[in-house]
Amino acid sequence: MTFAFDKERHRQGKGSEVEIFEAYLRQKGLKLTVPRRQLLELIFDDHSHFTADQLFDRCRERDVRISKATLYRTLAILTDCKLLSAHDFGGEAKYYEHVFGHEHHDHLVCLACRKIVEFQSPDIEKLQDQAAEELGFAPIHHSLAIFGVCAACAETAEGRKVIEEGQAGPTSVSD
Amino acid sequence: MTFAFDKERHRQGKGSEVEIFEAYLRQKGLKLTVPRRQLLELIFDDHSHFTADQLFDRCRERDVRISKATLYRTLAILTDCKLLSAHDFGGEAKYYEHVFGHEHHDHLVCLACRKIVEFQSPDIEKLQDQAAEELGFAPIHHSLAIFGVCAACAETAEGRKVIEEGQAGPTSVSD
DNA sequence: CTCGATAATGAGAGTGATTCTCATTTAGGG
DNA sequence: CCCTAAATGAGAATCACTCTCATTATCGAG
Numbered sequence: 339m340t341f342a343f344d345k346e347r348h349r350q351g352k353g354s355e356v357e358i359f360e361a362y363l364r365q366k367g368l369k370l371t372v373p374r375r376q377l378l379e380l381i382f383d384d385h386s387h388f389t390a391d392q393l394f395d396r397c398r399e400r401d402v403r404i405s406k407a408t409l410y411r412t413l414a415i416l417t418d419c420k421l422l423s424a425h426d427f428g429g430e431a432k433y434y435e436h437v438f439g440h441e442h443h444d445h446l447v448c449l450a451c452r453k454i455v456e457f458q459s460p461d462i463e464k465l466q467d468q469a470a471e472e473l474g475f476a477p478i479h480h481s482l483a484i485f486g487v488c489a490a491c492a493e494t495a496e497g498r499k500v501i502e503e504g505q506a507g508p509t510s511v512s513d
Numbered sequence: 514m515t516f517a518f519d520k521e522r523h524r525q526g527k528g529s530e531v532e533i534f535e536a537y538l539r540q541k542g543l544k545l546t547v548p549r550r551q552l553l554e555l556i557f558d559d560h561s562h563f564t565a566d567q568l569f570d571r572c573r574e575r576d577v578r579i580s581k582a583t584l585y586r587t588l589a590i591l592t593d594c595k596l597l598s599a600h601d602f603g604g605e606a607k608y609y610e611h612v613f614g615h616e617h618h619d620h621l622v623c624l625a626c627r628k629i630v631e632f633q634s635p636d637i638e639k640l641q642d643q644a645a646e647e648l649g650f651a652p653i654h655h656s657l658a659i660f661g662v663c664a665a666c667a668e669t670a671e672g673r674k675v676i677e678e679g680q681a682g683p684t685s686v687s688d
Numbered sequence: 689c690t691c692g693a694t695a696a697t698g699a700g701a702g703t704g705a706t707t708c709t710c711a712t713t714t715a716g717g718g
Numbered sequence: 719c720c721c722t723a724a725a726t727g728a729g730a731a732t733c734a735c736t737c738t739c740a741t742t743a744t745c746g747a748g
Contacts (some may be wrong), residue, residue, distance in 0.1 A: 369715050369724055390705080405727045410706060426603050431705060446650050455648055462640045466659055469632050474664030475621050476676055483658045484641055489649030501651055544695055544744050565734080580698045585735065606734060689748100696743070701736105708731065715724080 343371035355382045355421055355438055362419035376402045377412045381422070387435040387454075427454070427483055444482040449500050530596055530613055537594035550617045551577045552587045556597070562610035562629070602629070602658055619657040624675050625666035 359378060363370055365377075380396055381388075388396075390410060397404050413434060416422040425433045427447050433454075443456040464484065470477040491497030528606060538545055553573055556563075563571075565585060570581050588609060591597040600608045604624055608629075610636040617638075618631040637657065668674030 364557055367724085370726060371715070373726070404728095405729095406705095407707075407728080408726060411725085426601060428601050444644075445524050446645060447649055448650070449653060455650070457648060459640055459644050462637055462644075465634055465637045465640070466657070469619075469634050469637075470621060470659050470661055473621055473622070473632060474667075475630070475659065475661040476667055477659050477661040478624060478676065478679055479661075480659040481656065482641075482655065484645050484650065484652050484655040486645055486650040486652040486654075492649075492651055501653065536706070542695080546696060546743070580696095580700095582699080582736075583697060586696085668721095691748085693745100693746100694744090697739105697741080699739100701738075703734100703736075705734105709727085709729090711727100713724105713726070715722105716720105717722100718720090 358419060358421060358438065359416070362415070368415070373404045373408050374412055374415075375411065378416075381416070382436070386440075387433060389433055391431060393434075425481070425483075444484075446484045446486065446488075447471065448488040448491055449485050450487050450494065450497040453488055454495040455488070533594060533596060533613065534591070537590070543590070545561050548579045548583050549551075549587055549590075551578065552584065553591075556591070557611070561615075562608060563611045564606040564608055566606060568609075598656075600656070619659075621661065623663040623666055623674040625662050625669065628663055630663070 356378060359374075360370060362368075363374075364417065377395075378395075380400065380402065383390075385425045386398075390406075390413060393413075394404075394406060394409055397409070413422065413424070417424050417434070421436070421438050422434045423437050425435070425445070427433060427445070429452065441458060444462070446455040446457060448454075466480055466482075469476055487497045487501050492501065518676070523635075526556075531553060535545060538549075551572075555575065555577065557569065560567075560571075565581075565588060568588075569579075569581060569584055572584070585600075588597065588599070590610070592599050596611070596613050597609045598612050600610070600620070602608060602620070604627070616633060618633045621630040621632055623629075641655055641657075642652055660671045662676050666677065
């Protein structure tokens with residue numbers, strides 16, 4: 339009952355995403371509507387990470403007229419069928435990214451310029467599963483974000499200030 | 514310029530927290546007011562993790578009349594001087610916990626009952642710093658939460674459903 | 689102890705992302 | 719082609735949190 343089943347095959351155009359989406363809709367008794375098709379096109383045609391608002395703007399740019407309600411509803415479906423994943427790095431809005439055809443990864447967030455870099459660490463994954471097991475938890479997913487200052491920002495006054503305060507300008511939030 | 518400097522000494526009553534708080538206020542030219550004193554008392558007198566709303570309720574229970582504005586302002590100061598840390602597990606509200614006198618730890622979150630368990634893994638910490646360094650980031654803090662189902666919930670229908678769906682009942686958010 | 693500059697407070701308005709409501713429209717199986 | 723269930727759009731509603739601002743309190747200097 340998993341839909342992103344052929345992760346082995348790597349990027350192969352958005353065809354697969356559409357197929358997975360359609361299969362999921364069918365399985366749930368949902369309908370493939372025009373707005374959903376348009377959103378799918380916009381989302382998988384390129385930008386692999388975005389916020390709901392950025393997607394909304396993009397719709398307007400391309401003269402695709404879709405309400406925010408529909409946009410959010412569609413994003414929810416896409417995360418449910420695991421074509422997208424939603425992340426919350428403590429900023430204003432959630433951050434969505436493609437899942438299909440991408441390896442699992444965690445994130446480094448620059449507290450000065452908010453740049454986000456992906457990284458992988460199989461060793462960390464292993465230790466996490468181990469920790470969960472030790473405490474009787476069946477791990478389902480996890481979220482690891484390292485907040486710091488990127489190389490570029492470490493050169494700037496802003497970046498140095500953040501490092502000095504050892505914190506994201508007063509009151510940073512983590513999880 | 515760090516205020517939670519004597520982490521070595523473990524729990525020793527809320528005296529130390531008050532001292533640290535006062536030192537921080539003085540250093541920043543802020544004032545020790547009645548509402549701040551009352552909040553400090555409530556926060557460090559016991560419950561070591563809570564949401565802003567829970568704290569607000571607690572105030573009303575004890576007939577401590579404080580506005581939400583002041584409550585939030587005080588929580589911000591307390592996180593700034595590192596007596597509290599703020600976490601966002603993707604739920605409704607932020608989650609605050611005591612820092613002074615507690616070891617650093619990460620969290621396991623049960624997706625069925627929302628229970629939160631703490632755990633430590635120095636090995637993971639090391640690997641994290643390593644990952645950050647490799648990508649040119651100066652790490653400042655991190656956030657690791659493992660979402661899963663706790664032992665107790667794994668016995669329930671609810672828990673099993675969550676595990677099966679491999680997800681937090683439609684649309685979970687991580688970071 | 690008294691002043692006065694400056695910070696803090698409370699109440700409520702304001703924000704901003706996300707969700708809900710509901711009357712109207714559409715998809716798609718039979 | 720029909721009918722029912724699902725989807726849509728527009729705007730109202732939520733909800734945690736922040737801001738505004740007139741009033742009050744703190745605390746160091748004198």
